[in-house]
Amino acid sequence: MNHLIILPIIWPLLVALLTLLPPFDRSLLLRRYLSVGGSVVLLVFSVLLAIQSTNSPAQLYQLGNWAAPFGISLLLDQVSSLMLCLTAVLAVASSLYASSGEDEGGFFFHSLLHFQLMGINGAFLTADLFNLFVFFEVLLIASYSLLIHGGGKAKTKAAVHYVILNLVGSALFLFALALIYGASGTLNMLDLGTKVATLSDTQLQLLQAAVALLLVVFGLKAAVMPLHFWLGSAYSSVTPAVAALFAIMTKVGIYSLLRVFAMVLQDAGFVASWVFPVLWWTGLLTIVMGVLGVLASEDLRKMASYLVVVSVGTLVAMLSLGTPESVQALLYYLVHSTLATAALFLLADLIAHQRGKAGDRLVNGRKIVQPVLLGSAFIVVALSIVGMPPFSGFIGKLLLLQAVPQGHAMLWYWSALLGSSLLLLIALSRAGSILFWQVAGADTEARMAGGRRGTALVLLVLASPLLSLFAGPLTDWCQAAAVQLQTIVNLSPGAL
Amino acid sequence: MELLVAIIIGVLTCCAVFLILRARTFAVMLGLTMLSYAVNLFIFSSGGLKIGVGAVLNATEEYADPLPQALVLTAIVIGFAMTAFLVVLSIRARADLGNDHVDGKLPVAKNTRQGASS
Numbered sequence: 334m335n336h337l338i339i340l341p342i343i344w345p346l347l348v349a350l351l352t353l354l355p356p357f358d359r360s361l362l363l364r365r366y367l368s369v370g371g372s373v374v375l376l377v378f379s380v381l382l383a384i385q386s387t388n389s390p391a392q393l394y395q396l397g398n399w400a401a402p403f404g405i406s407l408l409l410d411q412v413s414s415l416m417l418c419l420t421a422v423l424a425v426a427s428s429l430y431a432s433s434g435e436d437e438g439g440f441f442f443h444s445l446l447h448f449q450l451m452g453i454n455g456a457f458l459t460a461d462l463f464n465l466f467v468f469f470e471v472l473l474i475a476s477y478s479l480l481i482h483g484g485g486k487a488k489t490k491a492a493v494h495y496v497i498l499n500l501v502g503s504a505l506f507l508f509a510l511a512l513i514y515g516a517s518g519t520l521n522m523l524d525l526g527t528k529v530a531t532l533s534d535t536q537l538q539l540l541q542a543a544v545a546l547l548l549v550v551f552g553l554k555a556a557v558m559p560l561h562f563w564l565g566s567a568y569s570s571v572t573p574a575v576a577a578l579f580a581i582m583t584k585v586g587i588y589s590l591l592r593v594f595a596m597v598l599q600d601a602g603f604v605a606s607w608v609f610p611v612l613w614w615t616g617l618l619t620i621v622m623g624v625l626g627v628l629a630s631e632d633l634r635k636m637a638s639y640l641v642v643v644s645v646g647t648l649v650a651m652l653s654l655g656t657p658e659s660v661q662a663l664l665y666y667l668v669h670s671t672l673a674t675a676a677l678f679l680l681a682d683l684i685a686h687q688r689g690k691a692g693d694r695l696v697n698g699r700k701i702v703q704p705v706l707l708g709s710a711f712i713v714v715a716l717s718i719v720g721m722p723p724f725s726g727f728i729g730k731l732l733l734l735q736a737v738p739q740g741h742a743m744l745w746y747w748s749a750l751l752g753s754s755l756l757l758l759i760a761l762s763r764a765g766s767i768l769f770w771q772v773a774g775a776d777t778e779a780r781m782a783g784g785r786r787g788t789a790l791v792l793l794v795l796a797s798p799l800l801s802l803f804a805g806p807l808t809d810w811c812q813a814a815a816v817q818l819q820t821i822v823n824l825s826p827g828a829l
Numbered sequence: 830m831e832l833l834v835a836i837i838i839g840v841l842t843c844c845a846v847f848l849i850l851r852a853r854t855f856a857v858m859l860g861l862t863m864l865s866y867a868v869n870l871f872i873f874s875s876g877g878l879k880i881g882v883g884a885v886l887n888a889t890e891e892y893a894d895p896l897p898q899a900l901v902l903t904a905i906v907i908g909f910a911m912t913a914f915l916v917v918l919s920i921r922a923r924a925d926l927g928n929d930h931v932d933g934k935l936p937v938a939k940n941t942r943q944g945a946s947s
Contacts, residue, residue: 463900463903467903467907470907470911474910474911474914477914477918481918481921484925485925486925486926486933489918489921489922489925489926489933490922490926490932490933492918492922493854493918493919493922493931493933494931496914496915496918497849497857497861497915497931500861500911500915501849501861501864503907503908503911504861504864504865504867504868507868507871507872507904508868508871510872510900511868511871511872511874511875511897511900512875514872514875514876514896514897514900515875515876
């Protein structure tokens, strides 16, 4: 058995525990080195796994060597390795950015960061539905604490909503799991996928009730309309390094939707008859709600939060098409949108600290101290999010548009995506011109974006041109991943 | 017995939903606790209900499904930890925001709000 598969879960756990032990508990500096170093090593592991999964069949890892439907399995395929790499890149940027001062707000910052990474990586790797629940809880309890890290009224208020909503979500998830187990007698994803075809009508009805609950749970995690109202206040009040990492959190919901509906239950009749239509219309409505939020935002961080909602809507509607082309486009766009919104969260913080009291609110403020660095970063990120060439958003949106079949689906999706792009262009250019050009007051002595902050920002901003530079190989890779995702269930566990 | 368990789970869930929809954190917390009780019973019954049989092989002639029992243990532990976190967070919110409303501010009575906005 290939033990590398479990390292993305074990490694963050080890790093998190090490930060609590001597000599790391004595010195913040050592904790920072450990945290950033640990994230870089995690990136190396993830890239190794991605290389391993390329052009090879999906691999199963049986925990404790218990045989497939009884023990817990981890599944490594191209989709999960892609998500692991994406998480690790965000982890490096986030830990680096936090090391410049944000981690002083509390002793446990770096431990929590790595516990959260463990939960996220576990959710991406697991092939067992109950295990998915457990890893959800791991990443959630770390995210609760990271959300209120540093304290303050806004964070506490957002955290109360976030925690209560997610606890209700967890309870619904458990109801769904019990229903699935009661109906099919298994919680292993691959096993469930093969058993769906043999279920009787009553069992299928139970399974559909479970699926409806799962839709609510994953929709809450992904922030799909009408379950997206927590996101705006949570993401805009959290510290920026954590917000950058949280950019992947909504994608955990999308990934779970993809795993369950595009892989496990793809052959079940009810998925095509009502699950995908529900996802399609809620996805399109999420785009509309997100764009309205972006237009109404009074500061840049709120705007970045609602941009997350827009990208979620775009992805969920695309997911509901269920074809290999749509999954390919979804994967490419998911990588692009996660990195772009994470970069925007960091950028919003840097801008806020250089404009005096105006902060990142869209009002006249002092002159930005580093207009060239921050300005060019803003242009790259904004153009990338809007979808202008030559950046990755253009290629991502092109793939999305191409993946929609002709007919009335095309009418709705094209108008939603292109309309939202136009409105985002207006909102972001308005924001950019106010922040950078409407200057009043004297110059300030402000915090410079150098060293760690600058490196983290540049790392995320550069991802966009790199994604479009290597778009050829990357889209081919995403295509192979999409094809692989939809053929895994047809393989018996023994063949893997 | 199935009917009895179903009624218990249903009543628990009803009370839980009612309490969760209250505006004070304490009631919401009680509601969530009650919901997790309902969930635990529900998971427990997902393997089928049997009386007087062991969960271990060879102990009795018939045996109950052991997996839901393992799942329910995990769910209890996680639910307990999450409730503990919510208790601490609610106390923190009471201190930070000055009240125990879930939105962090007490709703203003209708006639005074109209007076304030005009």
